[in-house]
Amino acid sequence: MATRTFASFEKDLAPSVPGCPLPTVIQYVRAAAIEACERTQAYRYQQEDIPLTPGVHEYSYEVPDQTEVCGVLYAALDGIKIPFVPQEEVHRKYPDWPVTSSTNRSQPTVVSQFDVDNFVVAPVPDRPTSTTLYQLRMFLALRPTTTATGMDQTILDELERPIIDGALQRLLVLPNKSWTDRQLAQYHAKQFVFKIASHRAKANLGLGHGSIHVRIPTWA
Known part of the structure; x- marks a missing residue:
């Protein structure tokens, strides 16, 4: 660019x-x-699909240098749209998040912004199959730093x-x-x-x- x-x-x-x-x-x-x-x-930007590591709830945005995220316009997990919500909503839906045992992990249903550089998913992801990971796609609104x-x-x-x-x-x-x-x-x-x-x-x-x-x- x-x-x-x-x-x-x-x-x-x-x-x-x-x-x-x-x-x-x-x-x-x-x-x-x-x-x-x-x-x-x-200023709209689609980043590459991000694989979700089992047990990891926080990830970094991948955006151009000298930019940061000011909004998430669209998010989809394995091609299925999931809502972008405030962190208060995450804690309301999942009171124990992100402290969960491996047996309580599951497919994420929401994504939320942690700060301008990072986002979180909930529930804490598991592994959908023995050989695959969930793939998260996001369409972002950016601003200069x-x-x-x-x-x-x-x-x-x-x-x-x-x-x-x-x-x-x-x-x-x-x-x-x-x-x-x-x-x-x-x-x-x-x-x-x-x-x-x-x-x-x-x-x-x-x-x-x-x-x-x-x-x-x-x-x-």
Whole structure:
């Protein structure tokens, strides 16, 4: 996947915030990109099927560098859809989870996010047969990390306009700057909300150009 840097937005922002240092531009473009990805869930990614090891309930997401998971859009175990639920629901359904004996392990029925890097399944998996493991497939919504320098070019190009508005609404309210303009910041804040809503609607309908389907190869 080609990557576009957040620094590439400098030329778009410079007319509104003349003299703004590049590190500051990158900081606020990244913040706007994170929020745009969270609110639109337009950065979509299918990771390679993950085999579930008997007795192991926690696993790591496998996503591109400088990204993290902000939502699970779909999960399926051996081709059968299973729900993504809050951890409170996991403990409600399985009060003893994840402390179980080998005799209490069984086919997982739910998946839940532990943190931005890891997820859990419940019940704790057993082995379906003597020679196979359960295979979990997930379709994920991603966002840049707080230290990212860029992100997938297709997604960033798709979200370019709302990201510009999101960055400007923040930059224009910085105090005691030559470019400070609260009225213009309000305009860009409204544009950001409007464009984000439009992109979210497109993503929900599967019409966003930024929606992608990617697999990470499995190495022996």
